[in-house]
Amino acid sequence: MSLNYVFEILPSLFQGAWLTLQIFFWTLVVSIPLGIVVSLGLTSKIRPLQWILEVYVWLMRGTPLLLQLIFVFYGLPIIGIVFQRYDAALVAFILNYAAYFAEIFRGGFQSVSVGQFEAARVLRLSYWQTIRKIIIPQVVKIVIPSIGNEVINLVKDSSLVYVIGLGDLLRAGNVATSRDVTLVPLLLVALIYLILVGICTLVLRRVEKRYSYFK
Amino acid sequence: MLEVKNLKKSFGDRVILDGVNLTVNDDEILCIVGPSGAGKTTLLRCITGLETPDSGTFLMNGQPFDPQGTKDSDRVIGVVFQDFNLFPNLSVMDNITLAPMMVLKETKKDAEKQAAQLLSELGLSTKGDLYPWQLSGGQKQRVAIARALAMKPKILCYDEPTSALDPNLRQEVAKIILNLKKSGMTQLVVTHDLDFAQEIADNLLKVKPID
Ligand SMILES: Nc1ncnc2c1ncn2[C@@H]1O[C@H](COP(=O)(O)OP(=O)(O)O)[C@@H](O)[C@H]1O
Ligand SMILES: [Mg+2]
Numbered sequence: 001m002s003l004n005y006v007f008e009i010l011p012s013l014f015q016g017a018w019l020t021l022q023i024f025f026w027t028l029v030v031s032i033p034l035g036i037v038v039s040l041g042l043t044s045k046i047r048p049l050q051w052i053l054e055v056y057v058w059l060m061r062g063t064p065l066l067l068q069l070i071f072v073f074y075g076l077p078i079i080g081i082v083f084q085r086y087d088a089a090l091v092a093f094i095l096n097y098a099a100y101f102a103e104i105f106r107g108g109f110q111s112v113s114v115g116q117f118e119a120a121r122v123l124r125l126s127y128w129q130t131i132r133k134i135i136i137p138q139v140v141k142i143v144i145p146s147i148g149n150e151v152i153n154l155v156k157d158s159s160l161v162y163v164i165g166l167g168d169l170l171r172a173g174n175v176a177t178s179r180d181v182t183l184v185p186l187l188l189v190a191l192i193y194l195i196l197v198g199i200c201t202l203v204l205r206r207v208e209k210r211y212s213y214f215k
Numbered sequence: 216m217l218e219v220k221n222l223k224k225s226f227g228d229r230v231i232l233d234g235v236n237l238t239v240n241d242d243e244i245l246c247i248v249g250p251s252g253a254g255k256t257t258l259l260r261c262i263t264g265l266e267t268p269d270s271g272t273f274l275m276n277g278q279p280f281d282p283q284g285t286k287d288s289d290r291v292i293g294v295v296f297q298d299f300n301l302f303p304n305l306s307v308m309d310n311i312t313l314a315p316m317m318v319l320k321e322t323k324k325d326a327e328k329q330a331a332q333l334l335s336e337l338g339l340s341t342k343g344d345l346y347p348w349q350l351s352g353g354q355k356q357r358v359a360i361a362r363a364l365a366m367k368p369k370i371l372c373y374d375e376p377t378s379a380l381d382p383n384l385r386q387e388v389a390k391i392i393l394n395l396k397k398s399g400m401t402q403l404v405v406t407h408d409l410d411f412a413q414e415i416a417d418n419l420l421k422v423k424p425i426d
Pocket of ligand 2: 255256257375
């Protein structure tokens, strides 16, 4: 493979990677907090709320993300809800990933012992003080490995935006491959995904380590 | 002086507490002794507001209070749990200062000064920066005591203070409780261990399961 060719196509691949990263970033930034809030709802005592959220999680986890993406971009306009491609991708990814995160956080919340809530209560800490200062740090420690898996899945899942015509990393590689009839772009795409996942893995290890001060 | 009058609690149709009356005098230790299943923990959970009694009155120095309430006058009971329930994510110091800072709105400086004082009284002066997993059972219990005392309760309650510890630490616990009494703490101790209770109690209340 000629190095020249690599340098020729890299800018377009980077451009695609930039979109991939944007989707990755915004999905995480919104869906993790949203997932926490949903998980609090799932574990709350308000029955109707719990029921609605359970249906939501069931729908999101029970149908393919690809279908949800197509539904938001091609389906919703039929009933008058129109999103730009990029927004459609974000909406679908955030809703989908928030559901997965909610399930993970629900498990996390349930594995914190009742005694922690009771100790906080007799000290007269409020619900939110308890959640913030005592429960969340313990939950985060518990859920980091599962969140890590989802984060890495998200890097790769982001390539699904291809189907609604967004120019992400995968599309950039595919375009170059069919235009120039060479495997090089696809190999470079694979390499870039590997690097992205590698960086995520490193960051996750750091986070895991940061929480290793308690048991 | 804590008075509990006619406290009743059932789980479903199982009566656990059938009109319990008790009094803990100032600067004294009341021990509630009875076999497992007698309802000791349930009684303590009602007094500390973790369980809602079916009926009963709680008086502190003659004034009624609500164990589940959030007013200053309701915040009179401190608790040392059977398995301590320290916050694993917080250092010993932060375990003790969290509630004084967040609930009593003490400054960090004041809260830490007071915590350091409590730690030194309990022989833990060097442990402030450690985390609960780095402590022995006896040390955890003393941190739990310090954490409860930092909220300046009028009475300190223990659920089975000897049960999570090595038998040879019983004397240690007795000593701590008696020392606190000397410094003017009113205490309520629930235990199944009659010998231990007789060693520390000013008054004994024996309870047994209701069938
Ligand atoms: N939340 C609960 N729901 C139903 N039964 C309970 C509950 N808590 C305690 N009990 C029952 O009440 C009885 C007294 O329990 P407990 O107060 O823990 O006794 P002790 O501390 O003296 O061993 C036990 O038979 C126990 O099974
Ligand atoms: Mg008990």
